Amino acid sequence: MKRLLSLLLVPLLLAAAACSGSSESGGDSDEQVTLTYAIWDQAQAAAMKQIIQEFHAQHPNIDVQVQVTPWESYWTKLQTSVTAGSGPDVFWMTMVYAQYYAIGGGIAALDDQVKKSKLDTSVYVPAVTKAYTVDGKLYGIPKDVNGFGLCYNKKLFDAAGVKHPDASWKWTDVIAAAQKLTNKQKGVYGFVAPEADELSWYLTVPQVGGQVISPDGKRSGYDQDATIQGIQFWTDMITKYHVSPTLQQTTDTDPLAMLTSGKVAMRYCGSWEPEEIAAVPYGKANIGIAPLPAGPTGKREYYSNGLADSISAKTKHPEQAWQFLQFLGSEKAAEIQAKTGTVIPAYQGHADAYAKAMPEFDLQVFVDHLKYAQPFPASTDTSVWRDEVTKQFAEAWTGKAPVGDVSKSVAEMMNTALSKEKK
Amino acid sequence: MADSMQLTARRGRRRFRPRHPIAHLVLCLGAIFMVGPFLWQLSTSLQTFGESVSVPPTFLPHSPQWSNVTTVFSALPFGRELMNTTVMTIARTVGQVLFSSLAGFAFARMRFRGNAVLFAIFLSVTMVPYQVFLLPQYQIMQGLGLLNTLTALFLPGMFSAFGTFLMRQFFRQIPMEIEEAARIDGANILQIFWRIMLPMSAPGMIALGVLVIIWSWNDLLWPLVVNSDPRQMPVSAGLASLQGQYTTNFPVLMAGSLLASLPVIIVFIVFQRHLMSGIAFSGVKG
Numbered sequence: 001m002k003r004l005l006s007l008l009l010v011p012l013l014l015a016a017a018a019c020s021g022s023s024e025s026g027g028d029s030d031e032q033v034t035l036t037y038a039i040w041d042q043a044q045a046a047a048m049k050q051i052i053q054e055f056h057a058q059h060p061n062i063d064v065q066v067q068v069t070p071w072e073s074y075w076t077k078l079q080t081s082v083t084a085g086s087g088p089d090v091f092w093m094t095m096v097y098a099q100y101y102a103i104g105g106g107i108a109a110l111d112d113q114v115k116k117s118k119l120d121t122s123v124y125v126p127a128v129t130k131a132y133t134v135d136g137k138l139y140g141i142p143k144d145v146n147g148f149g150l151c152y153n154k155k156l157f158d159a160a161g162v163k164h165p166d167a168s169w170k171w172t173d174v175i176a177a178a179q180k181l182t183n184k185q186k187g188v189y190g191f192v193a194p195e196a197d198e199l200s201w202y203l204t205v206p207q208v209g210g211q212v213i214s215p216d217g218k219r220s221g222y223d224q225d226a227t228i229q230g231i232q233f234w235t236d237m238i239t240k241y242h243v244s245p246t247l248q249q250t251t252d253t254d255p256l257a258m259l260t261s262g263k264v265a266m267r268y269c270g271s272w273e274p275e276e277i278a279a280v281p282y283g284k285a286n287i288g289i290a291p292l293p294a295g296p297t298g299k300r301e302y303y304s305n306g307l308a309d310s311i312s313a314k315t316k317h318p319e320q321a322w323q324f325l326q327f328l329g330s331e332k333a334a335e336i337q338a339k340t341g342t343v344i345p346a347y348q349g350h351a352d353a354y355a356k357a358m359p360e361f362d363l364q365v366f367v368d369h370l371k372y373a374q375p376f377p378a379s380t381d382t383s384v385w386r387d388e389v390t391k392q393f394a395e396a397w398t399g400k401a402p403v404g405d406v407s408k409s410v411a412e413m414m415n416t417a418l419s420k421e422k423k
Numbered sequence: 424m425a426d427s428m429q430l431t432a433r434r435g436r437r438r439f440r441p442r443h444p445i446a447h448l449v450l451c452l453g454a455i456f457m458v459g460p461f462l463w464q465l466s467t468s469l470q471t472f473g474e475s476v477s478v479p480p481t482f483l484p485h486s487p488q489w490s491n492v493t494t495v496f497s498a499l500p501f502g503r504e505l506m507n508t509t510v511m512t513i514a515r516t517v518g519q520v521l522f523s524s525l526a527g528f529a530f531a532r533m534r535f536r537g538n539a540v541l542f543a544i545f546l547s548v549t550m551v552p553y554q555v556f557l558l559p560q561y562q563i564m565q566g567l568g569l570l571n572t573l574t575a576l577f578l579p580g581m582f583s584a585f586g587t588f589l590m591r592q593f594f595r596q597i598p599m600e601i602e603e604a605a606r607i608d609g610a611n612i613l614q615i616f617w618r619i620m621l622p623m624s625a626p627g628m629i630a631l632g633v634l635v636i637i638w639s640w641n642d643l644l645w646p647l648v649v650n651s652d653p654r655q656m657p658v659s660a661g662l663a664s665l666q667g668q669y670t671t672n673f674p675v676l677m678a679g680s681l682l683a684s685l686p687v688i689i690v691f692i693v694f695q696r697h698l699m700s701g702i703a704f705s706g707v708k709g
Binding site for chain 2 (some may be wrong): 036040041042050065069070071072076081085140253254256257263280281283342
């Protein structure tokens with residue numbers, strides 16, 4: 001009986017030996033480990049599962065389970081489970097929360113592992129790497145990055161006899177075209193100026209050299225004249241030139257739906273939106289994408305959010321989690337993500353698959369935009385002031401108060417919030 | 424004979440004439456406002472994605488997209504999730520009705536030291552926002568090793584301070600004489616509760632039950648936090664996961680929501696009389 005057992009054990013041992021031999025870094029034990037990987041976007045779940053399959057083929061002893069939790073509950077769940085010490089091993093992180101989790105000890109610094117595995121972090125878009133570097137330590141491997149462009153309605157441009165936008169366009173071109181395209185009788189506006197930081201003034205403030213937050217993250221930039229100028233671009237569209245729907249209208253109706261229904265002729269778009277535009281037949285047929293118009297002096301810098309994959313500071317399998325993280329940051333994973341056409345991988349030089357994912361649009365525009373990316377404005381408790389900023393700027397969007405005044409009181413509020421933060 | 428015929432005819436006619444035309448008009452408008460969202464949901468669930476996001480909105484789908492309904496079943500383990508929701512709802516409802524009526528009875532009818540103080544502490548719990556309990560309840564579930572199980576879904580929801588309050592108000596309304604009569608006949612306290620008080624407070628229990636059913640059926644945050652495996656999730660969490668970060672397929676989401684809300688609508692229609700009387704009843708003294 002004993003002999004029979006040992007005979008049975010031989011192939012098992014051989015298999016185990018073969019496994020550990022083939023795994024790249026060797027080192028780790030051959031125990032079977034299951035990691036959990038938390039993400040919030042259902043649309044990307046399929047791509048993530050494909051990445052996991054590839055990873056599992058290389059590391060048969062590591063299983064990875066994906067947990068999709070919708071955005072609104074993701075952070076509640078993450079905070080609860082990480083505090084209790086039973087959270088996911090690896091999870092998506094956004095620039096907005098990166099410092100909060102890094103300083104609070106929720107996510108692990110990766111420098112030692114990066115050094116040990118000789119991972120080259122210069123392959124990622126620098127703005128993203130920079131955003132996840134807190135106090136000189138790296139807390140996430142960059143996953144994706146956002147680019148922006150000018151989505152416009154070709155049909156409306158042709159009907160109004162306006163030249164299609166191109167790379168030479170600056171703010172004044174946008175205003176001039178918007179004035180020609182606006183047709184109140186038909187209910188068509190030339191432009192849409194939503195009050196959404198990421199999709200509005202985060203794109204124009206850096207174009208005039210303004211800033212939302214000082215580079216050291218200690219002071220608000222909302223009281224700077226350049227910042228105010230960057231915000232005024234948007235409010236002028238509504239209150240001065242009357243070429244955009246009002247704040248009330250853009251709150252009631254999704255500005256993207258206005259674009260794909262032919263109600264507005266131009267909109268600043270993010271690299272994740274073409275998929276949604278293509279899902280609407282009218283949008284697929286009539287929407288074109290041009291480079292984002294430059295600032296008055298030709299500056300093209302913008303604030304870009306981008307995600308990273310982070311490891312929980314309390315994971316029970318740091319070795320395996322790091323192996324998975326390395327794979328998530330690999331070329332292979334970048335390619336799989338790019339093919340979906342939903343996100344641009346942060347791994348530079350692998351955006352081709354993204355650019356080709358939807359041949360009906362010129363997605364290359366978004367890829368070309370990436371070299372101007374700046375880290376998304378963030379501090380330890382970003383959401384405390386960010387939500388309040390948006391709330392207060394409504395006054396300027398409705399024209400109740402001048403942008404300069406609102407912006408200065410916003411700066412005061414933000415400085416108070418920043419001074420209370422844990423550094 | 425003719426007279427009586429005329430009389431019934433007149434009476435019959437009168438029955439159809441609204442006695443308060445203005446009141447009826449207001450009620451009709453109210454009904455339209457209430458039913459409107461459901462009709463809108465039904466319409467959206469049968470539209471294409473393009474129709475659902477068009478401006479101005481599409482009122483009726485060009486050709487009904489029944490495939491949205493089948494998409495729900497392929498995108499989610501919908502049947503399993505529906506079962507989880509059902510188990511969770513039944514366990515919570517039975518638990519709350521049983522435990523809350525026991526506690527409510529104690530507060531209403533038993534004299535013990537600190538009754539009022541204890542009840543005040545109970546009431547204060549209803550003033551604390553639910554989010555505050557989230558972390559401790561999660562840690563308790565973790566300590567019990569119940570994370571990611573069906574049990575974790577319903578265990579903390581089997582008792583509530585609100586239910587205790589509601590049942591206490593009910594028991595207080597039952598005349599003392601009945602209880603005294605039962606005591607003279609030799610019934611002990613549990614017998615009084617079980618044989619006399621419980622049957623008399625049926626409307627209250629039904630009202631509490633319906634409220635718990637509706638709350639439990641819609642509960643989203645707790646299941647999302649305590650469980651991760653889609654197969655251990657209720658249908659509310661499954662539906663929420665249909666929302667993408669950037670793009671949401673609204674018709675599919677609406678089709679799923681409609682399917683998920685049907686059982687609750689049926690429960691409401693069946694029990695609506697009790698629900699109304701329950702609220703009116705507890706309102707008198709509350």
